[in-house]
Structure formats: C-alpha cells, structure tokens
Amino acid sequence: MKKLFTMYTLFLLVSFSQANAADKEITIDVKTTRFTSKDKVKLTHAIEVLKTVMNSEEFKTALLEFKFNEQDDQGMTNIDIYNHLMTGAEVLNGEVNHVMDFDLKMYRSKNPWSKVKGYTKPDTNRIWIHSKFYRRKSWTPVDVAANMAHEWTHKMGFGHEYYHSDIRPFSVPYGVGSIVTKVANQLGFK
Numbered sequence: 255m256k257k258l259f260t261m262y263t264l265f266l267l268v269s270f271s272q273a274n275a276a277d278k279e280i281t282i283d284v285k286t287t288r289f290t291s292k293d294k295v296k297l298t299h300a301i302e303v304l305k306t307v308m309n310s311e312e313f314k315t316a317l318l319e320f321k322f323n324e325q326d327d328q329g330m331t332n333i334d335i336y337n338h339l340m341t342g343a344e345v346l347n348g349e350v351n352h353v354m355d356f357d358l359k360m361y362r363s364k365n366p367w368s369k370v371k372g373y374t375k376p377d378t379n380r381i382w383i384h385s386k387f388y389r390r391k392s393w394t395p396v397d398v399a400a401n402m403a404h405e406w407t408h409k410m411g412f413g414h415e416y417y418h419s420d421i422r423p424f425s426v427p428y429g430v431g432s433i434v435t436k437v438a439n440q441l442g443f444k
C-alpha cells in the first residue's frame with residue numbers, strides 16, 4: 255500500500271512538471287474600477303493571454319535568455335527574476351500565493367498629448383489604465399496583457415528610468431512587457 259502511494263505521488267509530480275513551466279501555476283485575480291462592460295470583455299481576453307503566457311515554457315525560456323541591464327535587476331539572475339515573479343508575492347502583500355493581484359482603475363488624462371498607457375505608485379497595489387489607449391480598437395488584448403505585466407512587475411519591486419533611454423527597454427518591467435507580447439504572438443494570440 256505504501257509503495258502504491260509513493261508511485262502515485264511520483265506520477266502526480268511528473269505529470270505536474272510536464273504541464274507547467276513553473277513548479278506551481280500562477281493565476282490572476284483582478285479587481286476593476288470604472289471599467290465598462292466593453293472594457294471588461296477586452297480585459298477577460300487579456301487575462302487569458304497573460305495567464306497562458308506566464309505559465310508557458312516559452313515565457314520561461316524567453317525570460318531566461320533576456321539580457322536585463324544590471325542597473326534595474328536588483329542584483330538578481332534571470333532565474334531569480336523568473337522564480338520571484340512566479341511567486342506572485344507583491345511587495346505590499348508579501349504573501350507567496352502564486353496569484354498576480356490586480357486592482358485596475360480606468361482613467362483619462364487631462365493632458366491630450368499624454369503617452370502614458372498606465373502607471374502605478376509604490377504605496378498602492380492600484381494600477382491606473384489610460385482609457386485613451388485601452389479603448390482603441392488597435393489596442394489588442396495582447397497589448398493589454400503586456401501593459402498589465404509591465405505595471406505588475408513594479409508591484410513585484412522592479413523599476414526603470416523615468417525617461418526613455420537606450421537601456422530602459424532592458425529593465426525588468428519593459429523586458430517582461432516585450433516578452434509577453436512576443437510569446438503571446440508565438441502562441442497565436444492577436
């Protein structure tokens with residue numbers, strides 16, 4: 255009986271590791287404010303994209319191969335960064351729950367020239383999403399997923415330079431955002 259139990263456990267472990275790139279699948283929990291029903295439809299697609307990408311072998315491979323710049327990587331190696339992200343332990347929550355927690359609030363900038371697609375602040379888990387971009391037809395669920403991933407890495411403790419620079423794309427937030435776009439496209443999402 256004991257032997258059977260051990261074999262069963264082993265079988266479970268093997269099948270689990272084949273199903274997921276990480277030890278434990280990460281899920282997504284989203285709270286929204288000022289999202290219309292149409293906004294929520296796009297968000298539902300984006301969540302599906304993000305969840306699939308985050309748990310894919312392709313995401314892990316792309317992240318491990320990415321050349322992050324040293325200034326923004328908190329002294330972490332690529333596998334450290336990957337493992338940390340997969341814990342879902344946001345700085346303000348601290349709990350390893352394997353959940354990407356989102357508190358999204360739709361806003362519209364008063365500045366008509368604003369190019370900000372989303373932003374957050376260190377003292378809150380809230381992420382503000384700019385409706386001007388979000389509601390564009392050309393702004394696909396993949397774009398939403400990449401933007402969510404970028405903002406969420408800030409919640410996980412990563413930063414980048416404020417202004418555009420040669421190295422900013424190689425910060426963790428911009429890097430992960432571009433990896434999400436690339437892998438989503440690889441997996442057939444539009």
Ligand SMILES: [Zn+2]
Binds near residue numbers: 404408414427
């Ligand atoms: Zn950012």
